[in-house]
Amino acid sequence: MAAGRGHFGSRLGFVLAAAGSAVGIGNIWKFPYMTGQNGGAAFLVLYLALTFTIGLSVMLAEFAIGSAAQRNPVGAFARLKGGLWPVVGALGLLAGFVILSFYGVVAGWTIAYVVKALTGALSSNDPEQLGGIFGEFISSPIEPVAYQALFMALTVGVVLGGVHDGIERWCKVLMPALFILLLVLIVRSLTLPGAEEGIAFYLKPDFSLVTAETFNGALAQAFFSLSLGMGAMITYGSYVRKEENLATSAIWVTGLDATVAILAGLLIMPAVFAFGFNPAEGPGLSFVTLPAVFSSMPFGEVFAALFFLLLSIAALTSAVSLLEVVVAYFVDERGFGRKKAATLFGFLIFLVGVPSSLSLGVWSDFTIAGKGFLDLMDFVATNLLLPLGGFFIALFVGWVIYPRAIEEVTNRGEIAFPAARLWGFVLRFVAPIAIAWILISGL
Numbered sequence: 388m389a390a391g392r393g394h395f396g397s398r399l400g401f402v403l404a405a406a407g408s409a410v411g412i413g414n415i416w417k418f419p420y421m422t423g424q425n426g427g428a429a430f431l432v433l434y435l436a437l438t439f440t441i442g443l444s445v446m447l448a449e450f451a452i453g454s455a456a457q458r459n460p461v462g463a464f465a466r467l468k469g470g471l472w473p474v475v476g477a478l479g480l481l482a483g484f485v486i487l488s489f490y491g492v493v494a495g496w497t498i499a500y501v502v503k504a505l506t507g508a509l510s511s512n513d514p515e516q517l518g519g520i521f522g523e524f525i526s527s528p529i530e531p532v533a534y535q536a537l538f539m540a541l542t543v544g545v546v547l548g549g550v551h552d553g554i555e556r557w558c559k560v561l562m563p564a565l566f567i568l569l570l571v572l573i574v575r576s577l578t579l580p581g582a583e584e585g586i587a588f589y590l591k592p593d594f595s596l597v598t599a600e601t602f603n604g605a606l607a608q609a610f611f612s613l614s615l616g617m618g619a620m621i622t623y624g625s626y627v628r629k630e631e632n633l634a635t636s637a638i639w640v641t642g643l644d645a646t647v648a649i650l651a652g653l654l655i656m657p658a659v660f661a662f663g664f665n666p667a668e669g670p671g672l673s674f675v676t677l678p679a680v681f682s683s684m685p686f687g688e689v690f691a692a693l694f695f696l697l698l699s700i701a702a703l704t705s706a707v708s709l710l711e712v713v714v715a716y717f718v719d720e721r722g723f724g725r726k727k728a729a730t731l732f733g734f735l736i737f738l739v740g741v742p743s744s745l746s747l748g749v750w751s752d753f754t755i756a757g758k759g760f761l762d763l764m765d766f767v768a769t770n771l772l773l774p775l776g777g778f779f780i781a782l783f784v785g786w787v788i789y790p791r792a793i794e795e796v797t798n799r800g801e802i803a804f805p806a807a808r809l810w811g812f813v814l815r816f817v818a819p820i821a822i823a824w825i826l827i828s829g830l
């Protein structure tokens with residue numbers, strides 16, 4: 388282990404930190420509205436299929452790269468092969484930077500909703516009123532930016548604490564709490580009068596709704612949700628002890644992430660139909676639907692505040708991994724101290740995120756290719772950079788360093804890995820071909 392680099396303290400710590408990165412507002416905010424916009428159950432099926440084939444394989448590939456190189460994404464490619472490969476790491480850094488810029492905006496909303504829940508501002512089950520509250524809030528020029536700043540400051544704070552005391556310690560407590568609260572809320576949502584229609588929309592696939600765009604959306608969502616394609620899992624893999632079973636860890640992280648996404652859909656979709664919201668409503672879906680669920684429960688405000696608090700925390704553990712990628716590069720390769728790197732880049736990323744927030748209000752007239760700034764950032768990073776990163780990571784591990792990667796996954800033959808051939812096949816052929824085909828036809 389390179390001196391001075393952090394590392395995870397326990398076997399569980401690594402899995403929970405990686406799961407903390409994966410489970411975030413991607414699961415609870417993005418997944419339900421993507422599902423709503425893309426025809427419901429058919430999207431869910433595609434998303435799951437891509438998650439457990441390409442997603443799982445690329446996650447293990449990232450762990451193997453990180454563990455073999457003990458470096459940030461750029462340094463890892465340089466160490467293992469060099470040539471043009473470090474460019475893949477650099478694209479990952481860029482993706483991390485861009486994603487965190489708008490992620491911080493939406494995460495700020497979740498903090499704001501904790502406050503709104505506590506002050507009773509969300510106590511309504513009228514779709515129009517809740518939509519109005521949300522619309523007014525996100526289009527204001529000041530309030531959401533202030534919450535975004537607060538969230539980014541918290542993210543910097545955790546990253547300053549380092550790998551073991553900062554990242555690992557938080558994830559261990561917060562992930563289980565989120566999970567339990569989700570289960571409680573689902574019971575309420577499923578027992579709402581009129582929930583059946585939502586359940587059918589969510590679980591009965593109609594494949595006539597599937598288009599090339601659905602594929603692109605499902606793949607992008609799988610990568611985004613699993614934190615893949617930009618080196619977050621390379622970075623976390625670089626902090627892991629060699630005797631860790633990487634394949635089992637990858638299965639756990641993928642499984643947990645998919646479970647939380649499925650549960651989030653099971654929470655939101657019945658409520659969408661029960662209260663007469665529009666499933667294709669878009670990015671506001673969770674923020675307008677959930678308050679209606681809470682207002683139909685005893686102690687609704689308390690549950691609402693608690694839920695948005697956990698959501699903020701889930702967002703925090705993901706944001707930390709995004710910032711950590713950038714910080715690890717500047718610490719490993721550019722001689723920055725952790726403090727300086729975290730503060731400086733946390734601040735720069737905040738600044739780049741401000742136009743994303745304003746694009747929902749005062750700057751909404753400014754569009755490129757018909758998209759506002761936030762949508763554009765999201766599209767470029769999530770729909771293009773992540774799948775592209777995944778494409779190259781699969782090729783790299785499948786074709787360039789495969790024997791070395793197997794050594795890493797088996798800890799030089801100490802750990803059994805019966806799926807070795809299948810993994811190689813997916814990385815060499817299935818993932819690159821599928822990703823290329825989906826990207827090309829999606830555009």
Ligand code: PHE
Nearest residue numbers: 409411412413414611612614
């Ligand atoms: N996976 C996180 C989420 O679902 C977002 C994320 C993407 C985090 C890429 C790190 C890297 O919210």
